[in-house]
Every structure is written in structure tokens, then in C-alpha cells.
Amino acid sequence: MKKSILEQLNEARASRRGAVTVASEEEGVRQLLLEGEMPDDALGQAASKVLRAGKAGTADVDGEALFLNAYVPPVRFVVIGAVHISQALAPMARAAGYDLEIIDPRGAFATPDRFPDVTLHADWPQDVLSSRPLDAYTALAAITHDPKIDDPALIAALEANCFYIGALGSRKTHGRRIERLTDAGFGQAAIGRIDAPIGLDIGAANPQEIAVAVLAQMIAAFRKRGMESLV
Amino acid sequence: MVQDMSARSHDPLQAAEDWLADGRKVALATVIETWGSAPRPTGSHLAISEDGDFEGSVSGGCVEGAVVAEAIDVIETDRPRVLEFGVADETAWRVGLSCGGRIRVLVEPLG
Structure with a gap:
């Protein structure tokens, strides 16, 4: 692998951009493919596949056995709302291997006592997210029930193309949210990316079960991301 | 955040880049x-410098010593090679994987 490829790869990893290296056993790594710049050929398709799976593997491309290594940024899971559901969700997400952070400007909610060992930002989402922007490898769950807090975060998530965007609230609440987002200039397709009411439909009956439903929905969105582009 | 930093400091690809920047020769397994x-x-990666420093892993520690020795040779010859390790493969390699698995490792020069 050339030094320039190594440097580009490390730069992609530092900036949380997906990347795939292409290697042969004779030459080692000879090429770097970056997410969003995949060539429209057999190699590009094979590289996109390993990137989605997040798993390295050997692919036969035009009669040549190539080793494709996938570098997938670690998932960042941002939860808006230091509420009861988040208290259940934080340890569950950690157990499943996902780093979770909580943003809630209401200081009485976002306390270390209520959320031991969790990254907490007792500040407005737009302030926290301007210094730590969302990206395509971030999941966002907005669960404060307060449009003043949830809406700016949902807008930021739509603009950053987060792989998962969930919002708490009944269908009626979501109906009003759709009106606000439409007024803010978002089209039907963008708004349709929001999972609301939040969580897989498992008939969740309490905050703990809602947390399970949200976590499962987020994982499903991550593992199945980009599938639609295969069609 | 502390976790991120420690993960980064034990990152084989970052170590490899740092070693190259220091003017050292490096191989990547x-x-x-x-x-x-x-x-x-x-x-999974293991980065090896010409003076035998290494970062990362390709096994649970069973074969790293052998990979480091081969990597020094790869740095000298400046050509990639593929190593194979398995628990029963005593004819080819002295070291093996105690878990009973088998692995193939590509070792290539960097730079």
C-alpha cells in the first residue's frame, strides 16, 4: 500500500467517511474507494456490498480474486431527550455495542444521577450539533415530545442524511410535525425518512419496551442501509 | 471521548502512518x-515497523510473533507475501492457533 493511500484512508476514517481498500495477494492494497464515489462497474458494486455489510471479504472481479476491506465508521447514536425511555435505552444500546449520547436542554432532566456513565449534553440540540455535526453514520431519536427541542434536531438529521431518524409521538402528533416540516421546506420523501411513531411495532407498553423497539429499529436501519440502492 | 483517544492511540493504521512520517519502514499484516x-x-490489521514495534492484532496473540518476524523480511524484500496459520499446520509453521481455527494473512510493505 502506498503511503498516499494510507493517508487518504486514515483521513476518511477520521472524518467518519466509509471506505474500501482493494488488494491482490501479489500487490497488496492498490486502490482506495470512498463512499459516495464508487465506480459504476463490477468493482464498485462489490465494494458497495462489503461497505454495507461492514465486513471484509474476497470478491471475484473480472476474473481476478480481490480482497476488499471495509472501513465503516462507528455508529453514533444521538438521543434527544433525557427522559424515562432514554434511561432504559442507554444501557441497552451499550450492551448491544452502540455508543449513545443524550441531548436535552432541560437541566433537571439531563443529570448524571439519572444517567450514570452516559455522555450528556444539557444544551439545545442546535448548539450541540453545530459543534458535533450529525452524519450518515449517525442515528437520531427525538423523544422529548416537545417540538421546540425535537424539531431542530430532526431538521439537522434530515439535512445530514442520518441513516436512522425516529420521532416519538402519536400519529396525530406526527401529523402536526409533518405540517411544520413541510412549512420548513421539506418534501414528502425527506419527511418520509422519519420513523414515527418511533420504534418497531411490538406493542411496547412501557418505557423499557419502547426502548427495545427503538433500539431494534435503529439496528435494522443500520444493517439494511443502502439496500434500496441495489434495486 | 477518552475512549476514542485510547482507541486511536492503539490504531494500527494510524501507527503505520506515524511510523512512516518518522522515516521508518513499515509493513502491514x-x-x-x-x-x-x-x-x-x-x-483485522497488525502494523509492524522495521525495528520490530507493532500495533494491532491478527489473532489472539498466538501468531503475532511469527507475523512480526515475517514482516521484517517483507520490509527487506519489499514484496507482499501471504502467510497461513492453522493449529495442525506444524509442517509449515511452528506456531499455531490454539483455538483450532485457520487464518490467512497478507503481509505487505507500506510506502
Whole structure:
């Protein structure tokens, strides 16, 4: 692998951009493919596949056995709302291997006592997210029930193309949210990316079960991301 | 945040870049195939400097010593090679994987 490829790869990893290296056993790594710049050929398709799976593997491309290594940024899971559901969700997400952070400007909610060992930002989402922007490898769950807090975060998530965007609230609440987002200039397709009411439909009956439903929905969105582009 | 920093300081690819920047010669070992209960998945890296420093892993520690020795040779010859390790493969290699798995490792010069 050339030094320039190594440097580009490390730069992609530092900036949380997906990347795939292409290697042969004779030459080692000879090429770097970056997410969003995949060539429209057999190699590009094979590289996109390993990137989605997040798993390295050997692919036969035009009669040549190539080793494709996938570098997938670690998932960042941002939860808006230091509420009861988040208290259940934080340890569950950690157990499943996902780093979770909580943003809630209401200081009485976002306390270390209520959320031991969790990254907490007792500040407005737009302030926290301007210094730590969302990206395509971030999941966002907005669960404060307060449009003043949830809406700016949902807008930021739509603009950053987060792989998962969930919002708490009944269908009626979501109906009003759709009106606000439409007024803010978002089209039907963008708004349709929001999972609301939040969580897989498992008939969740309490905050703990809602947390399970949200976590499962987020994982499903991550593992199945980009599938639609295969069609 | 502290976790991020420690992960970064033990990052084989970052170590490799830093060593190259220091003017040291470097090889990179990558698990390219596994069978059975291999301890580290395909894609795992071990970076090795010409003076024998290393960062990362390609197994649970069973074969790293042998990979480092081969890597020094790869740095000298400046040509990639593929190593294969398995618990029963005593004819080819003295070291093996105690877990019973088998792995193939690509070792390539960097720079």
C-alpha cells in the first residue's frame, strides 16, 4: 500500500467517511474507494456490498480474486431527550455495542444521577450539533415530545442524511410535525425518512419496551442501509 | 471521548502512518481469510515497523510473533507475501492457533 493511500484512508476514517481498500495477494492494497464515489462497474458494486455489510471479504472481479476491506465508521447514536425511555435505552444500546449520547436542554432532566456513565449534553440540540455535526453514520431519536427541542434536531438529521431518524409521538402528533416540516421546506420523501411513531411495532407498553423497539429499529436501519440502492 | 483517544492511540493504521512520517519502514499484516473459530475477523490489521514495534492484532496473540518476524523480511524484500496459520499446520509453521481455527494473512510493505 502506498503511503498516499494510507493517508487518504486514515483521513476518511477520521472524518467518519466509509471506505474500501482493494488488494491482490501479489500487490497488496492498490486502490482506495470512498463512499459516495464508487465506480459504476463490477468493482464498485462489490465494494458497495462489503461497505454495507461492514465486513471484509474476497470478491471475484473480472476474473481476478480481490480482497476488499471495509472501513465503516462507528455508529453514533444521538438521543434527544433525557427522559424515562432514554434511561432504559442507554444501557441497552451499550450492551448491544452502540455508543449513545443524550441531548436535552432541560437541566433537571439531563443529570448524571439519572444517567450514570452516559455522555450528556444539557444544551439545545442546535448548539450541540453545530459543534458535533450529525452524519450518515449517525442515528437520531427525538423523544422529548416537545417540538421546540425535537424539531431542530430532526431538521439537522434530515439535512445530514442520518441513516436512522425516529420521532416519538402519536400519529396525530406526527401529523402536526409533518405540517411544520413541510412549512420548513421539506418534501414528502425527506419527511418520509422519519420513523414515527418511533420504534418497531411490538406493542411496547412501557418505557423499557419502547426502548427495545427503538433500539431494534435503529439496528435494522443500520444493517439494511443502502439496500434500496441495489434495486 | 477518552475512549476514542485510547482507541486511536492503539490504531494500527494510524501507527503505520506515524511510523512512516518518522522515516521508518513499515509493513502491514491483514487477515484476508478465516476458517473455523478464528480469533480476529477478516480485515483485522497488525502494523509492524522495521525495528520490530507493532500495533494491532491478527489473532489472539498466538501468531503475532511469527507475523512480526515475517514482516521484517517483507520490509527487506519489499514484496507482499501471504502467510497461513492453522493449529495442525506444524509442517509449515511452528506456531499455531490454539483455538483450532485457520487464518490467512497478507503481509505487505507500506510506502
